[in-house]
Amino acid sequence: MSRVGYFDASHNNLRGPIPSCLGTMSRLFYFNASHNNLSGQIPSCLGTMSRLVYFDASHNNLSGPIPNCLGNMSALSSLNLQGNNLSGIMPEFSKANQLRFLIVDGNKLEGQLPRSLVECTHLQVLDVGNNMMHDTFPFWLEKLPNLAVLILRKNTFYGQIKHLKRKISFPALDVLDIASNQFSGKLSVDFLQATQLRSLKIGGNKLEGKLPSSLANCNNLEVVDLGNNMIHDTFPFWLEKLPSLKVLILRGNIFYGAITRVDTKHGFPKLHILDIASNNFSGVLSNEFLQSLNAMKQVANENKANLEYIGEQNNIVQLYYQDSVTIINKGIEMFYEKVLTILTCFDVSNNSFHGRVPKEIHILRSLRVLNLSHNSLSGEIPSALDNLKDLESLDLSQNNLSGKIPPQLASLTFLEVLDLSYNQLEGSIPQSNQFNTFSNDSYRGNPKLCGTPLSRKCNEVGLPKPPSPSSRKDEEKS
Template structure:
């Protein structure tokens, strides 16, 4: 389907929706006649083949409420939005935009959703947006934002923020999110930056938090067992930081009631695998009936969470995260001792990665209880003995890695 956005018959148009088509205009750019639509309230041209500059006139439309241009090839800078005071949603992610965020966005006092992710924008953290009292979603991920973010210290801002995603930028400094003292934050993604220091204990005040992704930073702390009080927490990713010590301070009675994805790989944890730790993973013990007609994803309608995990030996990006995806990854640490038979209590685990540790002894027979397993990685340990033939009963198992151990005997045959 092709729609020519250079059509001059647009003066009375209040909505223009042409998302997920092959929409182009003359020479692929969004040409000026769109500016004739002075009554335009909603403009959605996402996921097309549009290129060139975003017309400055879009920022001058006083009636514009929704502007979605994500997934195109726009270049240049974002226009100023000095007159678009009714704007509540602005999405321009997945383009090739450069430069800074226009400061005039602070005048869009009704702005709830701002998504500029996956571009080439370079700026410091937009603290000046704190005057937006209804801002719910702020996404800056995969740009070139830089500098410190400890301006938050002793200052509570963004009280209505539900999603903060600043992952894959160049932010540095110690974490000091005192912003989180009173907040309804549900998803916090700050991975793949240069952040240091300890985890702010104020995170324990985020009682609505479902997703916390800190991967690939330089955070130096012990395991945050104190996050167990967050009853809604479903995803906790600490991968590739400098966490250290034991993981024994768990309240196995209460534990993490909702945690479905726990990734603590590539840190410096050193201990045998405590039974109390396994017992704290309450949600991983419950096998749910998969009703595919009622698939549920983590996140809301206006923003659905994504996650990257290592599954079947490959780093996979999940654009949407099913609540039935249960993953435990403790690989590349210094865990030692036997793998406890009690691991069988994690009945709903689909991805289990214990590789690159110092586990010894035999492969526990109890693993055959984990009927939901799709990927099991025990490689790069000091495991002894034979491969249990019971593992052939794991009918969903698609990837099994037992390499670089001290196993012996024949490989069990299965159907």
């Protein structure tokens, strides 16, 4: 065994502890035991393995602290311990290290980030997400010239994200994910000066104030997720300046006002996920606004050989980080570990939009998810929605829509979820294709609708049978 240089036993059913005999394998440079059922502590004998470059024990049941020796291994380039039950604080790191990838996501680590991380001058990916770490924003990491991915999500980092003395530069930063922490105060990303930033996720904090216009300087931004904060601003039309923006999530803030002043000359050339649900937006859904969503007008090429995920063009991101998104799809909150560029979503639910559902919405031909629920929309459902041939989820519930359900909607053969509940719709429900699969829940709260799957029968097409006096009394009782 002392002559073994490469060891890969990943994705098996190995049990028990990592054997201490590893310390005798002086030539070992690659060790991968990920995705097993290993338990116990990581042996400190690893410190004697002077040639070890790659160590991956992720997705096991390892417990106890991370041995200090792992911070002193001069040849170690990649250390992946994510998805275990490791606890305690992170080890200190020595100057003589070659560490490029440090991933400890999904453990029970606590305390602060060790300041000795600034000695890891080769570090490109730092992922400490999903732990119990408690610290302020680590401005001092700007000293790492190659840091491309910084993930602090789902910890208890706190305080303002604002450096009081000067602006901070992260020259190589591609991904900043600090979502689901306890950052507070006015939102400011002026300190970043990270012109290479591609993915910014700061949702699930207590950030307030206006959206900083300095974001417009980050020309490479593809993903901006600011959801579930307390940001108080009008719709950020100026984000149209970002030529590569594909995902914009403003859900659960205090954005307000009408969305009418849109530069339709440029529009959003690549935006295919727009989630502005649960804010205070009002007014009508203007044709100008819909016209600005240029990427949603174009049906993507679904040839499997051409399917792409956001961020996969970056080699580092592709290997160690994958952009994800959480949206409401098909009536439930869905987490996508990878985001296909053909996933197209338009969610303006839980606002105060009024007026008619604009028939011009049919120009957004690539939509998979359309959610206009919980507003004050009125008038009829436009039959032109049948142009949305790829639509999988349509939610128009909790509005003031009236008239009949357009029979043309039966041509939407990819539609899996339909919610028209709690409106003022009337007449017979279409009886073909996907409409034969929807349950009562799709239509509840529309007393003038009739036909299968409802128990109310229609005495002729489009007209509900008048209720008898006795049944009317029963309805009043219920």
